[in-house]
Amino acid sequence: MPKVSVIATVYNERSSVRRLLDSLAAQSRTPDQVVIVDGGSDDGTPDILHAYAAHGALPLRVISQSGANISEGRNTAIAAADGPVIAVTDAGVRLTDGWLAALLAPFEHPETAAVAGFFMPDPQTPFEIAMGATVLPDRSDVDPDNFLPSSRSVAFLKRVWSEVGGYPEWLDYCEDLIYDLAVRDRSGPFVFAPEALVHFRPRASMRAFFVQYYRYARGDGKANLWPKRHAIRYATYLAGFPGLLALAVLHSPWWLLALLLGVVAYTRTPYRRLFKALRAPAKAPLGTVLYTCALVLCIRVVGDVAKMVGYPVGWAWRLRHRDQIPG
Helix, strand or coil: CCCCEEEEEEEECCCCHHHHHHHCCCCCCCCCCCEEEEHHHHHCCCHHHHHHHHHHHEEEEECCCCCHHHHHHHHHHHHHHCCCCEEECCCCCCCCCCCHHHHHHHCCCCCCCEEEEEEEECCCHHHHHHHHHHHHHCCHHHCCCCCCCCCCCCCEEEHHHHCCCCCCCCCCHHHHHEEEEEEHHHHHCCCEEEEEEEEEEECCCHHHHHHHHHHHHHHHHHCCCCCHHHHHHHHHHHHHHHHHHHHHHHHCHHHHHHHHHHHHHHHHHHHHHHHHCCCCCCCCCHHHHHHHHHHHHHHHHHHHHHHHHHHHHHHHHHHCCCCHCCE
16 A cells, blocks of 8 residues: 555644544554644644644644645645655544545555545534535435545545646635546546545534635635536526516416425425434434424525625636636
């Protein structure tokens, strides 16, 4: 098995970074090297990292790069990594003990260039259960041949990273998706390794969720991603729903049935995930079921509004900086 370097970036992750480090130390396949770039934390995160490195539980190297965005931090960490295989994860996650072994297994085949791991919600509250069900995919939702991984769980050859020019440093969000597309264009589809699993805690408040999805959509606009998908969203909210309501008021209340069927279709997948989550490990109380069911539609609408606000901001940025965007 080739030498592997695990890399990550952190910024003000005092409350979560120890959990990440402990889960790396507990891996059934120990990493040969861990490189973490700190982007200028002022909450004590660097102290935790340096103390962990001194303890010797991990072959950990800590690099300080104040002001670096995620792409810059990842590129710095990968450039400093010794291994021919790079495994990438992120702060705020908990790795399963077999994560790295599962991520590396496909590299036993010489033709493997990149491997996609998977992540699951790790909710701590009923709100987070609803959030995870609404916004995070289930294993059954994934098409392995077309899956583009989050950089919470992915591995690739270092030479492939070099060939595609690394993570796009001109982007502050959606950078892993642009990187994935470049890797796939260069080396073919990612090998899907669902057992390379990390647990990720969803956003704990509606405000934090709005900011997250605003930034994601702003990144879409900057990178010119999914213009048709965003156009459909605007058409649905600005023409489709108002049009059906107008028809129901002015013509026939039966048009409300069409609106209801649209809402059911739109929320079917989140509710399927939610009912699955509420049954494991034991059936949830009725109050939790009703509360989380009500939240799903609210989360959908808030996320869509955040995207509709964020996308034109990113698109305007792209117009202003088009001379600075590669390719």
